[in-house]
Amino acid sequence: MSIQKVAANIDADIYKAIKKKVARNKFSKILRNFIINEYKPSGDLKDNEPTVKQFEVKPISLNDETLAKIDRIVDDHGKGCNRSRVLRDVLRQLSAALESDNKERYKTSEQIVHSSYYFYEGTREKLDQIMNPWERSSKIDYFLKTEYDPGQFVGDDSKIKNAEEIKIDLDILARSRLISVAQENNVSKSEVMRDVVRQLICKDTSKDVKEFKNVLIKYDQILGKEKVQSVVRDFYKSK
Structure with a gap:
């Protein structure tokens, strides 16, 4: 996974405020995680x-x-929108999130625990x-x-039969939570990690289903219900 430094014209005050709230050398990681997992355009x-x-x-990494x-x-917003405008929106939302009651979720650590876990x-x-x-x-972290x-x-x-061993590196904060859940349920860390991955996959599947339904609604408005149903039927008949 490559990292690029992108020059962005941003709000200086918001940028400085965020840098004061996050630990040194954590800004880029927190920003990338926020963009992928939480950010939605205003x-x-x-x-x-x-x-x-x-x-x-x-320069934003x-x-x-x-x-x-x-x-x-x-691309979705068309003319008048650019990377800098989007990143200013991202930083405004991140700044608000860092002021929220749930700001603890943005904590990270440089201490990484390298471990392997066993899965189905x-x-x-x-x-x-x-x-x-x-x-x-x-x-996963x-x-x-x-x-x-x-x-x-x-x-x-x-x-488990024919278990798969998967290497997953966690920072010590995530690792501590994993251990805590394992102790509370009197199970192994691998069993908790299997549950973590189960919930993650279920969440992603639910998101995909929602996005698919939104696409169907969009094309239903454009083509009509009967045409959409016909296209879907033809697709499965051809498989």
Whole structure:
């Protein structure tokens, strides 16, 4: 996964405020995680952007995935929208999130624990369908700290056969949460990690279903219900 430094014309005051709130050397990682996992363009992104007192060009470190999302947003909004405008919106939202009651979820640590966990056969393939292999650790780490619900823990109902060993690196904050859940349920860390991945995959599947339904609604308005149904039927008949 490559990292690119993108020059962005941003709101100097908001940028400085965020830098004061996050630990040293954590800004880029927190920003990338926020863009991928939480950011949604504001309704006033293009036409009614809040007033900026002082602009400042800053190099922003983004990976391929965050750049791709930003570029999609720019394309969706058309003329008048650009990367800098999107990044100003991102930083405004991130600044507000860092002031929220749930700001603890943005904590990260440079201390990384390298471990392997055991999963049911086929888990690696399912993960590879929803994320790139090199993003696996960071996405699971982020999900474990921000969205994983221990109250929905589902333990194994049978012994694993033909287990898959998958290497997942966690920072010590995510690792501590994993250990805490394992101790509370009197199970192994691998069993908790299997539940973390189960919830992550379920969440991603639900998101895909919602996006698919939105696409159907869009084409239903354009083509009509009967035409959409015909296209879908023809697709499955041809498979």
